[in-house]
Amino acid sequence: MNLNAATLARVQFAFTVSFHIIFPTMSIGLAMFLAVIEGLWLKTKDDLYLQIYRFWLSIFAMGFGVGVVTGIVLSFEFGLGFARFAQLAGPAIGPMIALEVLTSFFLEAGFLGIMLFGIQRVGPKLHYFATCMVALGTLLSASWILSANSWMQTPDGVEVRNGRLVVINWWHVVNNPSWLVRLPHMLTAAYLTASFLVAGVGAWYLLRGKHLAFAKKSVALGTSFATVLIAGQVFIGDLLYGTMLNHQPSKMQAAEGFWERESASPAPYYWVILPDQKEQRNRFALGIPNLGSIWLTHSLYGRVKGLKNTPRDAQPMMGIVFYGFRIMYGTAILMFAVATSSLWLRWKRRLFTTKWFLRLLVAMTPSGIIATLGGWYVAETGRQPWVIFGLLRTIDAVSPVPAKTLLTTLIAFVSIYTFFMAAFLFFVAHFIGRGPDLALQQAEASGSLKNAFRPHVLDRANANATVGR
Amino acid sequence: MDMPLLCAGFAAVSVAFYVLLDGFDLGVGALLLLQPHERSRNHMVDSITPTWDGNETWLIMTGVTLLAAFPIAYGILMPALYIPIIVMLLALGLRGVSFEFRTQMKRYQRRWDAIFAIGSIVAACMQGLILGALLQGISVEGAAFSGSVLDCFRPFPALCAICVLAGYMVLGGCWLHFKATALLYGFSKRTLRVALPLFLVTFCVVAGISFFIQPGIVAAWHSHPLLLSIASGILFLAALTLFASIGKHPDIRPMAAGLVMIAAGIAGLAILMFPMIVPFRVSIWDASSSRLSQIFLLTGAIVVTPVVLGYSFFAYWVFRGKTPEKGWDG
Numbered sequence: 001m002n003l004n005a006a007t008l009a010r011v012q013f014a015f016t017v018s019f020h021i022i023f024p025t026m027s028i029g030l031a032m033f034l035a036v037i038e039g040l041w042l043k044t045k046d047d048l049y050l051q052i053y054r055f056w057l058s059i060f061a062m063g064f065g066v067g068v069v070t071g072i073v074l075s076f077e078f079g080l081g082f083a084r085f086a087q088l089a090g091p092a093i094g095p096m097i098a099l100e101v102l103t104s105f106f107l108e109a110g111f112l113g114i115m116l117f118g119i120q121r122v123g124p125k126l127h128y129f130a131t132c133m134v135a136l137g138t139l140l141s142a143s144w145i146l147s148a149n150s151w152m153q154t155p156d157g158v159e160v161r162n163g164r165l166v167v168i169n170w171w172h173v174v175n176n177p178s179w180l181v182r183l184p185h186m187l188t189a190a191y192l193t194a195s196f197l198v199a200g201v202g203a204w205y206l207l208r209g210k211h212l213a214f215a216k217k218s219v220a221l222g223t224s225f226a227t228v229l230i231a232g233q234v235f236i237g238d239l240l241y242g243t244m245l246n247h248q249p250s251k252m253q254a255a256e257g258f259w260e261r262e263s264a265s266p267a268p269y270y271w272v273i274l275p276d277q278k279e280q281r282n283r284f285a286l287g288i289p290n291l292g293s294i295w296l297t298h299s300l301y302g303r304v305k306g307l308k309n310t311p312r313d314a315q316p317m318m319g320i321v322f323y324g325f326r327i328m329y330g331t332a333i334l335m336f337a338v339a340t341s342s343l344w345l346r347w348k349r350r351l352f353t354t355k356w357f358l359r360l361l362v363a364m365t366p367s368g369i370i371a372t373l374g375g376w377y378v379a380e381t382g383r384q385p386w387v388i389f390g391l392l393r394t395i396d397a398v399s400p401v402p403a404k405t406l407l408t409t410l411i412a413f414v415s416i417y418t419f420f421m422a423a424f425l426f427f428v429a430h431f432i433g434r435g436p437d438l439a440l441q442q443a444e445a446s447g448s449l450k451n452a453f454r455p456h457v458l459d460r461a462n463a464n465a466t467v468g469r
Numbered sequence: 470m471d472m473p474l475l476c477a478g479f480a481a482v483s484v485a486f487y488v489l490l491d492g493f494d495l496g497v498g499a500l501l502l503l504q505p506h507e508r509s510r511n512h513m514v515d516s517i518t519p520t521w522d523g524n525e526t527w528l529i530m531t532g533v534t535l536l537a538a539f540p541i542a543y544g545i546l547m548p549a550l551y552i553p554i555i556v557m558l559l560a561l562g563l564r565g566v567s568f569e570f571r572t573q574m575k576r577y578q579r580r581w582d583a584i585f586a587i588g589s590i591v592a593a594c595m596q597g598l599i600l601g602a603l604l605q606g607i608s609v610e611g612a613a614f615s616g617s618v619l620d621c622f623r624p625f626p627a628l629c630a631i632c633v634l635a636g637y638m639v640l641g642g643c644w645l646h647f648k649a650t651a652l653l654y655g656f657s658k659r660t661l662r663v664a665l666p667l668f669l670v671t672f673c674v675v676a677g678i679s680f681f682i683q684p685g686i687v688a689a690w691h692s693h694p695l696l697l698s699i700a701s702g703i704l705f706l707a708a709l710t711l712f713a714s715i716g717k718h719p720d721i722r723p724m725a726a727g728l729v730m731i732a733a734g735i736a737g738l739a740i741l742m743f744p745m746i747v748p749f750r751v752s753i754w755d756a757s758s759s760r761l762s763q764i765f766l767l768t769g770a771i772v773v774t775p776v777v778l779g780y781s782f783f784a785y786w787v788f789r790g791k792t793p794e795k796g797w798d799g
Contacts, residue, residue, distance in 0.1 A: 058573070061569060062569045062570075062573065065565055065566055065568060065569045066566055068522060068525075068565060069561060069562035069565035069566060070562065071529075072525070072528065072529055072558060072561060072562075073558045073559075073562070075529045075532045075533050075536075076532050076547060076554055076558060078536060078543075078547075079536065079543045079544055079546070079547025079548070080547045080548065080551055080554060080555065083543075083544035083545070083547060083548050083613065083614070084544065084613075086536055086540055086543050086544045086547065087540045087541055087543070087544035087612060088540070089540075090536045090537060090539075090540025090543060090544075090758050090762075091537070091540060091758035091759045091761075091762035092762070093536075094533060094536040094537025094538070094540060094543075094758065094762065094766070095537040095762050095765040095766040095769070097533045097536065097537070098530070098533045098534055098536075098537045098766050098769065098770070099765075099766075099769045099773075100533075101526065101529050101530050101533050102530070102769055102770065102773040102774065102777060103769075103773055105526045105529060105530075106523060106526050106777040106780075106781065107777075107780070108522075109522040109523035109525075109526050109781075109784075110523055110777070110780040110781050110783070110784045111780070111784070112522060113518075113519030113520055113522065113523070113784050113787075113788065114519070114784060114787055116519070116797075117518065117519045117788070117797035118519070118787055118788075118797075120797070121787050121788070121797075122787060164758075164759070165758075165759065166759040166761070167759050167761040167762050167765075168761070170761060170765055399544075399547065399548040399551075399614075400548050400613055400614055400615070401548050401551050401618055402618065405551060405552065405618050409551075409552075409555045412555070412559060413555075413559070416559050416562065416563065420562070420566055423566065423570055423574075424566075426574075427569075427570065427573050427574065430573075430574075431573070
C-alpha cells in the first residue's frame with residue numbers, strides 16, 4: 001500500500017471512527033445501566049444503588065463528552081474525505097442522520113445537563129426521567145446510525161438516475177435487509193460492554209478488599225446482566241451471520257479464511273492464517289480439524305465456500321476481515337465461559353471469594369470494547385472494495401484533497417485523540433483508585449414536575465449548594 | 470411546494486441557532502484567557518456547563534442538514550474548507566473535553582483552562598475563516614471543488630476571523646453580565662466596552678472590503694437594497710442599545726440586544742447569499758437531493774424541532790437565575 005490520497009482518507013476515517021465507537025459503546029451501555037440502577041434506587045431506597053449510580057455517572061459523563069466531540073467530527077468527515085460518497089449517498093443517509101440529531105442528540109444534550117448537574121435542582125422522579133431520556137437518546141441514536149450504516153451494507157429503496165441517487169421508498173431505505181439484525185447485535189454488544197466494565201471494577205475492589213458492599217453488588221449485577229446478554233448475543237450473532245452470508249457472501253468468505261471455491265471435507269476451523277491476497281492462498285493456516293464443517297455448515301463433512309467465489313476486483317482484504325472476526329468471536333467465547341462459571345460459582349455461593357474468577361473478571365473489563373471493535377472491522381473492511389455495497393466503490397468516492405494535507409490532518413487527529421485517550425484513562429484510573437463516594441446527599445424535592453418550577457425548591461438547593469463543596 | 474427553499478430555510482435556522490447559542494459559550498471560553506482568578510474562571514465555566522452540549526448540537530444539525538438536503542453543496546464545501554473545518558473540529562474537541570477534565574483533575578486545572586480558552590478562540594476564528602472563504606468565493610467545476618485547500622487562508626477571511634471572534638466575545642460578555650454573580654460584574658462590563666467597538670469596527674471594515682472582492686455582494690445590494698438596509702439598521706441599533714445597557718438593570722438587556730445584533734448580521738448574510746448554497750456559484754435548486762429525501766427531512770424537522778426547542782428551553786429553565794458561585798453540585 002502506498003500513501004496516496006485514497007489510502008490516507010481511508011486510514012483517517014478508520015482511525016477517527018474506531019476511536020469514536022469506543023465511547024458510544026460505553027455510553028449506550030452505561031446509560032441503560034444507570035437507568036436501571038436509578039430505577040432500583042427509587043424502588044428500594046437502598047443507598048448502595050445511589051452510590052453505584054453516582055460512581056458510574058461520573059465515568060459515563062467523561063466518556064460521553066469524548067464521544068460527543070469525536071462524533072461531531074464524523075458528521076463532517078463524510079464530505080471531508082469522501083465528497084463523492086456524500087454527494088451520492090446524501091439523499092439516503094443524510095435524512096436518517098438528521099433525524100438522529102433531531103430525535104437523539106438534542107434529547108441527550110437537553111437531559112444530560114439535568115442528569116449531571118440537576119440532582120440538587122429537580123426532584124428524584126424528574127431526575128430519573130432525565131436519566132431515562134438520556135438512555136432513550138442513546139438507543140434512538142444507535143437505531144438511526146445502524147440504519148444508515150446497514151443501508152451502506154445492504155442498500156435498498158433507491159435508484160440511480162443521471163448519476164444522482166433518488167429515494168423511491170423510505171421504508172425500504174430505513175428498514176433495509178440487515179438493519180433489524182445488526183441493531184440488536186450492536187445494542188447487546190454495548191450492554192455487554194457496560195456489564196463487563198461494572199463487573200470488572202467490582203472484582204478489582206473485591207481482590208483488594210475495599211468498598212465490599214459496592215463491589216459485591218457490582219460483581220453480582222455485572223455477571224447476571226452479562227450472562228443473560230451473552231446468551232442472547234450468541235443467538236443474534238448467528239442470525240446476523242446468516243443474513244450477511246445471504247447479502248454479502250464475500251464478507252463471510254473472507255471472515256472464515258478459506259480461498260478455494262469449496263474447502264476440503266471435513267473443513268477445519270482456522271484460528272491463525274497468513275493470507276496472500278495476490279496468490280489467492282494461505283501461506284500458513286492453523287485450525288481445529290472438523291470444527292469448520294460443524295460450525296459453519298452444521299454438518300460433519302460439509303464444505304465451506306472460499307473467497308475465490310467472489311471476482312478478484314470485488315474481494316475484500318482477507319487478513320483484516322478474518323482477524324476482526326476472530327477477535328470478536330474469540331472474545332465472545334471467553335465471555336460465554338465467564339458467564340457459565342459465574343452461574344456455577346453463584347450456585348456454589350463462591351462468586352465473591354474465588355480469586356481466579358475475580359482476576360479473570362478484571363482482565364475482561366475492556367472485553368466488550370475489544371469485541372465491538374473487532375465486529376466493526378468485519379463489517380466495514382468486509383464491505384470493501386465498496387463504500388455502498390454494489391453501488392459505489394470506495395476508490396471512486398474520495399475527495400479532491402491532496403495527500404499531503406490528508407497526512408498532516410491524520411497526524412493531528414492521532415496526536416490529539418491519543419491525548420484524549422490518555423486523559424480519559426488517567427481520569428478513570430484515578431477515579432477507580434479513589435473509590436465510590438461515601439456520603440451522599442439526596443435531593444430534597446419531592447420529585448414532581450411542578451417542583452422544578454417552584455422557586456423555594458431552587459432556594460433550598462442553592463442553600464445546600466452553599467453548605468457543600 | 471418548493472422543498473429546496475424550505476430546506477434552505479431550516480438550514481439557515483440551524484446556523485442561526487448555532488451561532489447565537491454556541492456563540493456565547495465560545496465567547497465565555499475565549500474570555501477565560503483574560504481572567505486571572507481561578508475562582509472567577511470556575512464561575513464562568515459553571516455558567517455554561519449544563520447547556521453547552523445542546524448548543525453545539527446545532528452545528529451537527531447544520532452539517533447534516535446540508536448532507537441530507539444539499540449533498541452536492543456538502544460535497545463541494547467540505548473539501549474546499551477542509552483545513553479550517555478540521556482545525557475547528559479539533560479545537561471544539563479539546564474545548565469539549567476540558568469541561569469535564571478541568572473539574573476532575575484539579576491539579577492541572579490551569580492547563581486545562583488554557584486549553585479550554587485556546588480551543589474556543591481557535592474554533593471561533595476558524596468559523597470566521599470559513600465565513601470569509603465563502604464570501605470571497607469558492608472554485609467549482611461541475612459538482613466538485615476545483616481550487617486548492619489553501620485558498621481560504623487569505624487576508625479577507627483572516628479579517629472575518631477576527632470579526633467573528635470579537636462578535637462571540639461580545640455575546641460571551643453579555644452572557645456573563647446576565648448569568649454571573651457580582652464576582653464577574655466588573656469583568657463583564659469591561660469586556661463589553663472593549664469587545665463591542667472592536668466587533669463593530671472589524672464588521673464595517675469587512676463589509677467595506679467585501680464590495681471590492683465579491684461582485685456577488687454588489688449585485689445583492691442592487692437587488693435587495695431595502696432588506697439589506699433594514700438588517701444593517703437593526704444591527705447598529707441593537708449595538709447602540711447594547712452599549713447603553715451595559716451595567717444597567719435588568720441584567721438580561723445586553724444579552725437580548727446582543728442576540729438581536731448577531732441575528733441581524735446572520736439575516737443580512739442570508740439575504741446576501743440567497744439563493745446560492747455554495748455562495749455565488751451553486752443555487753439551492755441545483756444542489757438539491759431527491760424530493761422524497763427533503764420531504765423526509767422536513768417532516769422530521771417540523772415534528773421534532775418544536776419538541777427539541779421545548780425541552781432545550783426547559784433545560785435552560787432548570788438552571789435559570791444566577792449561576793451559584795459554588796457550582797451546580799453543591
